Amino acid sequence: MSLADEIADLRRRVANMIRRGVVSEVRMGSPVTVRVAIGNITTPFLPWIQTQSGRHMQVSNPPAPGDAVTVLSESGDLRNGQVWPGQNIDASPVPAPSEKHHTIRFDDGTVVRYDREAKSLTITLSEGGTYRITGKGTLDGPVEITDTLTVQGKTQINADTKVKGNIGASEEITDKTGSMSGIRKIYNSHNHPGDSGGTTDNPNQKM
Incomplete structure (x- = not known):
């Protein structure tokens, strides 16, 4: 050569x-x-x-x-x-640069953004998107849910609970002394000694 x-x-x-x-x-x-x-x-x-x-x-x-x-x-x-x-080109531009935001964007519109200044993590799923977390976990802090919550497993609450709306149940409701159906049965069939002897009739208005 x-x-x-x-x-x-x-x-x-x-x-x-x-x-x-x-x-x-x-x-x-x-x-x-x-x-x-x-x-x-x-x-x-x-x-x-x-x-x-x-x-x-x-x-x-x-x-x-x-x-x-x-x-x-x-x-x-x-x-x-x-x-x-990792090249930044017009055909696939990176999210708008920011000194405080760290952003990951996917082509379906899903965005994961962390704001260092506000100490806030935001995950925005694209329309129709879902998420799944598998494993035991702990949410250590206040949590606000703004839409319907559906729980498929058993639920245990170890503290006082305040409810502003109605409570409905398709099955039994119980406390430490009895069930609602048991209380209803006792109420609907109970009577009292009458003023002139005998007993009163059962309540006219049933539970």
């Missing part, structure tokens, strides 16, 4: 050590691999770098075609490249 060829090869390798491009194809697997379009070049499938993959924590953030990325290649050989996410 002539000196001119060696210099040209070195220049090519240096230029290919850091290249910016766009994901053209995604292959889900372990690990995830992608092909990247860089100008008129399309790389082979290269490993997608996750933001965290260690012993204590692993993060999965799947790429999509059209994502702007950076390819880092050892020795300037694109066949040895690794694909890093």
